[in-house]
Amino acid sequence: xxxxxxxxxxxxxxxxxxxxxxxxxxxxxxxxxxxxxxxxxxxxxxxxxxxxxxxxxxxxxxxxxxxxxxxxxxxxxxxxxxxxxxxxxxxxxxxxxxxxxxxxxxxxxxxxxxxxxxxxxxxxxxxxxxxxxxxxxxxxxxxxxxxxxxxxxxxxxxxxxxxxxxxxxxxxxxxxxxxxxxxxxxxxxxxxxxxxxxxxxxxxxxxxxxxxxxxxxxxxxxxxxxxxxxxxxxxxxxxxxxxxxxxxxxxxxxxxxxxxxxxxxxxxxxxxxxxxxxxxxxxxxxxxxxxxxxxxxxxxxxxxxxxxxxxxxxxxxxxxxxxxxxxxxxxxxxxxxxxxxxxxxxxxxxxxxxxxxxxxxxxxxxxxxxxxxxxxxxxxxxxxxxxxxxxxxxxxxxxxxxxxxxxxxxxxxxxxxxxxxxxxxxxxxxxxxxxxxxxxxxxxxxxxxxxxxxxxxxxxxxxxxxxxxxxxxxxxxxxxxxxxxxxxxxxxxxxxxxxxxxxxxxxxxxxxxxxxxxxxxxxxxxxxxxxxxxxxxxxxxxxxxxxxxxxxxxxxxxxxxxxxxxxxxxxxxxxxxxxxxxxxxxxxxxxxxxxxxxxxxxxxxxxxxxxxxxxxxxxxxxxxxxxxx
Numbered sequence: 001x002x003x004x005x006x007x008x009x010x011x012x013x014x015x016x017x018x019x020x021x022x023x024x025x026x027x028x029x030x031x032x033x034x035x036x037x038x039x040x041x042x043x044x045x046x047x048x049x050x051x052x053x054x055x056x057x058x059x060x061x062x063x064x065x066x067x068x069x070x071x072x073x074x075x076x077x078x079x080x081x082x083x084x085x086x087x088x089x090x091x092x093x094x095x096x097x098x099x100x101x102x103x104x105x106x107x108x109x110x111x112x113x114x115x116x117x118x119x120x121x122x123x124x125x126x127x128x129x130x131x132x133x134x135x136x137x138x139x140x141x142x143x144x145x146x147x148x149x150x151x152x153x154x155x156x157x158x159x160x161x162x163x164x165x166x167x168x169x170x171x172x173x174x175x176x177x178x179x180x181x182x183x184x185x186x187x188x189x190x191x192x193x194x195x196x197x198x199x200x201x202x203x204x205x206x207x208x209x210x211x212x213x214x215x216x217x218x219x220x221x222x223x224x225x226x227x228x229x230x231x232x233x234x235x236x237x238x239x240x241x242x243x244x245x246x247x248x249x250x251x252x253x254x255x256x257x258x259x260x261x262x263x264x265x266x267x268x269x270x271x272x273x274x275x276x277x278x279x280x281x282x283x284x285x286x287x288x289x290x291x292x293x294x295x296x297x298x299x300x301x302x303x304x305x306x307x308x309x310x311x312x313x314x315x316x317x318x319x320x321x322x323x324x325x326x327x328x329x330x331x332x333x334x335x336x337x338x339x340x341x342x343x344x345x346x347x348x349x350x351x352x353x354x355x356x357x358x359x360x361x362x363x364x365x366x367x368x369x370x371x372x373x374x375x376x377x378x379x380x381x382x383x384x385x386x387x388x389x390x391x392x393x394x395x396x397x398x399x400x401x402x403x404x405x406x407x408x409x410x411x412x413x414x415x416x417x418x419x420x421x422x423x424x425x426x427x428x429x430x431x432x433x434x435x436x437x438x439x440x441x442x443x444x445x446x447x448x449x450x451x452x453x454x455x456x457x458x459x460x461x462x463x464x465x466x467x468x469x470x471x472x473x474x475x476x477x478x479x480x481x482x483x484x485x486x487x488x489x490x491x492x493x494x495x496x497x498x499x500x501x502x503x504x505x506x507x508x509x510x511x512x513x514x515x516x517x518x519x520x521x522x523x524x525x526x527x528x529x530x531x532x533x534x535x536x537x538x539x540x541x542x543x544x545x546x547x548x549x550x551x552x553x554x555x556x557x558x559x560x561x562x563x564x565x566x567x568x569x570x571x572x573x574x575x576x577x578x579x580x581x582x583x584x585x586x587x588x589x590x591x592x593x594x595x596x597x598x599x600x601x602x603x604x605x606x607x608x609x610x611x612x613x614x615x616x617x618x619x620x621x622x623x624x625x626x627x628x629x
Contacts, residue, residue, distance in 0.1 A: 001030075001039055001041050002042050002081045002100065004078070004102060004104065004109070005019060006044075006046070006074055006075055007072060007075070007236070008233065008563065009022060011137065011232050011565060012234075013134065017071070018132045022130075022132060023066050025130050026100075026102055027067075032592055032595060032596065035057065036057070038055035038056055039052075039062055040056070043072070044076075045075065045077070046074045046075050049072075053088075054088070072532065073533060074486055074487050074562075075109075076562060077111065077112065078103065078110060079111070082099065085099045086120070086122055089125050096599065097124065097126070098127075099127050099128065100129075101128070103130070103131070104132050105131050107566045107567060108561045108562050118576065121580055122580075125581075126598060127577055128583050130585045137165075138170070138232065139231055139232065139563055140162055140164050140165070140173060141162060141236035141237070141558050141563035142162050142238065143163055143558040143559070144558075145159070145240075147214075147224060147243040149244045149473060151249060152218060155214070156215070156245075157211055157212070158196065158211070158214060159211050159212075160175055160177070163558075164202035164203065164208070165565060166204060167205060168204050169203050173202060174229040175200055177196040177214075178195065178224060178226075179192055179195045180193060181222055182220060182551060185223050187536065187538050192223065195212070221243075221551070222243050223551055224241045225239070235556060236563045241553050242552075242553055246473070249287055249288050249307050249468060249469065249472040250306045251288055251289070251290045251291070251306065251310065251468050252303070252308070253290065253291065254292075254310065254311045256311070256315055266312040267312050269460065270310055271290060272461075273465060275288070291306075298321075307472040308333065308334045309328065309333070309334075309336070310335075310338065311336065312340075313338060313343060313446055315342030315347075322351050326354070326355055329431070329440060330434050331437075331438070333471070333472075334441070334471020334472060335438070335441070336440075336471070337441070337442045339443065339446065340445075340446040343360075348360050356430065357414035357429060357430020357440055357441075358409060360407075363405070363406055364404065364405055364407050365402065366404065367403065367404070368403050368451075374405070374422060375420065376418055377419055377421040377423075378418065379397060385417060385466045388466060396459065397459050400453060400454040401453050402426070402452040403451050404451040405424060406445075414428050414429060424444070426444055426445065427442070427443055428444070438471065438474060441471065447464070484554045485556070486534055486555070486556055487530050488530055488531060488554075489527060489528070489529040490528050490531060490537075491526075492527075492550070494517060494525040495524070496524065499519060500517060500541035500542055501516070502516055502541070505526075505539055506538040508534070509535075517541075531554050536551050536552070536553055537553075538550075539551070570584055583598055
């Protein structure tokens, strides 16, 4: 007996889930067992869970196992369970061998059948399918929730995606967003503040999205949940996520050519694009804090206070500066090198060689007003820095012209983000080969008007701000890479130099267990799973004598299409088992009668044969006259 316990079996009709009906059907079949009958019992989803893995006549034990069986949160894959059933029955010598599959016939569960597998199925084994899918359903599933990690003071968009799996249109579906600071979260109390609610109309079989906007009041980690109006399949009506409200990004500008006035300085346009007063917003609202210094003033600065450093046409560089910048990047921060007249290519290659994403060559082009301006030709719109320019809403980068720039030889592991018409790279990304290291950007021209007119174009401000944000958030983006899925192994980087002895994990139902962290060459954290329950998992450990907690969201694998409740047609199922005797029972009212006829057909026929032979002998006996005996 195979009971489908995938999450689609949680669909509720007339107050009862399909899984509850499946358990009742299995119990009814077992109560009909004769003393000589034996049965095995499995729960199947995308994994095979043996409740009783061998054939037994212990009916009470089988019934007890069914009573304790629970619905999973996994999608369906029926093939491994059916194959396991055939394997067990192959070893039996009984003339009557049957597989009883109790399922909703969800179309998603019939993947992976091929000719080789089908040939291995025994045609002598009867295949009985009890169908619990009545054919009509309405279901909407949340497939994703995403919240950009921005700084305190910025308005963060929260986007929720959902899909209508039914044929009918759905109007005025309620969508809500809940958020709670990590410090207030309780694992056994799923709540949080409702920060947004709206409604959406979805056409049949189509996907839609709903956007919300929230201004995080303070720095820290927030745990979130998007929830749609509950329908008949409640398990796919929630999606969990976490996000980070960051402190303001602190940017340090190292000015290689300060000039006599601020207007003539190398960092003038950088300050205009990054400083809050020039962006039309107040200091409190701005996500950036900017400080400009000269190379001589740099020793007085504490670099750990900053997230991003811009070196603007800095000459006379030293190995000590290289060591400071290398340490800065290794600790997860970002550096931008912009070039100019003060930059000596040989000196930069010698001192910054391991840090730069490309080797500098000769200066190309001519002075301002002489010769042709080179325009931007290649743009990698898939890169996070340029995504805002993909639809042209933030302006057109190709309108900028470049008089001079350095030729470069790009490192194999580096990435070109922008290139000029002659094929020379303009913006290159690199980094250091260390876990959780930050990023390095090389801009091969100046970031003022000496070598180009880019600072005079509207695109300059969003480009520079995107560069600063990308460098500040790149390592955080890796840490918060999204949610995990039910059925996955959790691999979580703790980011600690000294690992705790153990980590206590609390699942969404409040159950606790401990794991020992592992230290590998490229990983320092914990591994556990596979996880079976959607929700928020709490990871607790002691460092420096204090308890610390991390939180991991786990969601259903909606991409498996398990939420599509369309059923596999009978004729298609028969095609999968061309030589097998397949019987599909669609109505449970006369289940016992139909099962009796199917299960004991051979034995009934045998008994009937003996009865007919006996009646024949009796007839012959009675037909003979007494006198002739």
